[in-house]
Amino acid sequence: MFLRRRTPFVIVLRANLRRQAGPLAALVMAGVLVAVAWDGLYSRGRWRDAGWVYIGEMCGLAARTVGVGFAVLLAGWQGGSEARDDAGWIATTSARGGVTHQLMGLASGVVWPLAGYGLAMTVMVASPYPQDPVGRAPLDMMAVDAVMLTAFSCVACLVGRTVPLRGVSVVLPAAAVTLSVSPWCEPLLGPVTDLRFTYRGDAVPGGAELGAPPGPALWLPWCKAALLAAVAASAVLLCAHRWKTSGALIALLSAALPLLALTPQADASGSVLNTRELRCRGHDPAVCVSSAYEARRPQLEHVAVRLSRRLEGAGPTHYLLTEDSRHTCRDGDGVGSAWTVGISAREEISLQNLAGCLTASLAVQEPAPAETRALYRWLTQETSSHGATAHAPSPADRLARLTAPERAQWIGRYLAAVERGNRPPRIPDPDPDGEQAR
Numbered sequence: 001m002f003l004r005r006r007t008p009f010v011i012v013l014r015a016n017l018r019r020q021a022g023p024l025a026a027l028v029m030a031g032v033l034v035a036v037a038w039d040g041l042y043s044r045g046r047w048r049d050a051g052w053v054y055i056g057e058m059c060g061l062a063a064r065t066v067g068v069g070f071a072v073l074l075a076g077w078q079g080g081s082e083a084r085d086d087a088g089w090i091a092t093t094s095a096r097g098g099v100t101h102q103l104m105g106l107a108s109g110v111v112w113p114l115a116g117y118g119l120a121m122t123v124m125v126a127s128p129y130p131q132d133p134v135g136r137a138p139l140d141m142m143a144v145d146a147v148m149l150t151a152f153s154c155v156a157c158l159v160g161r162t163v164p165l166r167g168v169s170v171v172l173p174a175a176a177v178t179l180s181v182s183p184w185c186e187p188l189l190g191p192v193t194d195l196r197f198t199y200r201g202d203a204v205p206g207g208a209e210l211g212a213p214p215g216p217a218l219w220l221p222w223c224k225a226a227l228l229a230a231v232a233a234s235a236v237l238l239c240a241h242r243w244k245t246s247g248a249l250i251a252l253l254s255a256a257l258p259l260l261a262l263t264p265q266a267d268a269s270g271s272v273l274n275t276r277e278l279r280c281r282g283h284d285p286a287v288c289v290s291s292a293y294e295a296r297r298p299q300l301e302h303v304a305v306r307l308s309r310r311l312e313g314a315g316p317t318h319y320l321l322t323e324d325s326r327h328t329c330r331d332g333d334g335v336g337s338a339w340t341v342g343i344s345a346r347e348e349i350s351l352q353n354l355a356g357c358l359t360a361s362l363a364v365q366e367p368a369p370a371e372t373r374a375l376y377r378w379l380t381q382e383t384s385s386h387g388a389t390a391h392a393p394s395p396a397d398r399l400a401r402l403t404a405p406e407r408a409q410w411i412g413r414y415l416a417a418v419e420r421g422n423r424p425p426r427i428p429d430p431d432p433d434g435e436q437a438r
Helices: 008-018 021-045 052-084 088-093 098-105 107-126 139-162 166-180 183-189 220-239 243-262 291-310 351-359 370-380 395-401 404-420 432-437
Strands: 198-201 275-281 286-290 318-321 328-332 339-343
Touching (some): 139 220, 220 243, 291 370
Parallel strands (some): 198 275
Antiparallel strands (some): 275 286
């Protein structure tokens, strides 16, 4: 079979397996495989609406912590061992080129971590689930993680050869893991956690904050993979003493990395393969729903229209329901312009829930002010059964007796006060002439 062939690459692999690097290589491969696959399989029953996004987040986190730690440990130890054993004469006397020799020397430091990661991803994609996960496997993010492991391994081997101290190979994994999860690497590697679906289609005011972030450009993950591959290539060229070529590549990277950091959506948290279509229908209010929740659109449209009529035109302009939307009523561009109410997919869509969110009856004060209770009753069409006399009408009665323009003006003032965290304004007494005209 494959290992019986007498090619130079196979000879190096067999030597690494049989000699000192064999146990360490097996440990690295098993560690990466178990860590990544365990994190992914552990999350398979907890994805809810996130699906492959949550599974990919767990796998990426394991690759950037346990995977990078094992890979850097192996590559750094190997590079330091070659320098300590004065094995540089092999490269100078070898009939092969310096780059080829360095690649063969890096075989164990790169191939085994990649093999563990590749097997883990195969397990994740091919594993039978109780039900199909939502979305598609984020293969683009997996490709970036695989090239990231290669880049960290090559750089660790270079550092091990440059500083051939035994303690360096022990310190390198901790430094590499810290770097891989630091905010500095987010433009190149993406955020570590809080991965979400990305959405294409109609724009929503405040949608990115409420749970509808736009998707990254299709070229972005492959550009990141290419830059990481360039980092690995520059480390190999430096090991081979190809100063001019490696210098030109490093100069290219020095110019490309700042440009990538300045690129819009460079630190986007989603996969280009895991996107959702977002469509808005209607006008004042518009209902924006992702493709996964089209069946709930009629119910949300019915509740939104009822609430908008009761708000006298002073309410939200958009209602958003996606996999990542959360229940919040004060996000957008401010009261008086386009603003959006987020609907959590895990909560019931009802007039009472939306009215309670808009009036902030549970968030401002306990007990809720009388104006808050009055507006809630007005929006939900509940009648006031107490608190009113012939000489002192209740706040709910005063609100009901206002004319439509007066009520719309007061509701706008109320929402503005809630937006700023102020006490709700007092409901004005109805104008007797306006009440008689009505």
